[in-house]
Amino acid sequence: MVAEKVESADDLNRCIDHGFDLFQGYHLAKPEMLRRPARHASRDSADALRTALAENVDAERIEAIVSSDPSLTFRLLTAVNANAFGLDRRVESVAEALGLLGMTKLRCLADLMASSHDVLEESEAIALGAARGRMAATLLADTDTASAGVLAALLSVSDRMYAAPLGDVLEELPLQQELTSAILFGHGSVGRTLDIIRACERDDRAQLDELAPGRADELLELHGGSAARGWSADAPDHGSAERSETPEHA
DSSP: EEEEESSSSHHHHHHHHHTTTTSSTTTTOOOOOOOOOOOOOHHHHHHHHHHHHHHTTHHHHHHHHHHHHHHHHHHHHHHHHHHHHOOOBBBSSHHHHHHOOOOHHHHHHHHHHOOOOOOOOOOOHHHHHHHHHHHHHHHTTTTHHHHHHHHHHHHHHHHHHHHHHHHHTTTTBBBHHHHHHHHHHHOOHHHHHHHHHHHHHHHHHHHHHSSSOOOOOHHHHHHHHHHSOOOOTTSOHHHHHHHHTTOOOO
């Protein structure tokens, strides 16, 4: 039996005398308010998603819209995290996150984002994340890690979008640990792909020759076709700073 609203020592003793087993109330503890900055999405992408959902387009088109904007991807994953209801489920693709959330709740999320006064302005970080996602899709095409690689590439700019350390931001999301390790530390084939993309952004031929011997020209040309307009690879990258303290990549 649970005694609620136990607000004094007398209340607690009286409840014990009456045989209660569990106790709740301000005498024992008070709620703690936890705060964190809001993670907004860009309005144009939210509008595009809401329009597509209203027109009942197919699932592949919905996935393509979400995957075109890292801020939209981030909001989708935070919604899945809030929707978990205690289920220990981690995701590794946009399609998996969409399936877990469901179309009804996705429509509610799209309406909320599109009608919100607080939005993330179009930025170099969003353009950079979209470009990384496109290149990851090309580099990993027809592999088992293609969908995970695209998600990792999109989320790799989360620190730039929300001005916070990448590791802290990723902790808010229900990601597979392997995916988090790939983004932060370059582990696995997905992490290696991200390293190649970052090397292309810096025009770092030496690292490209190390990561993909003999393919530097091909990769740089591919990157030129995938790159978004208006971003700068010289912007701070919290993920790179964290990775510098880790062992060599797998």
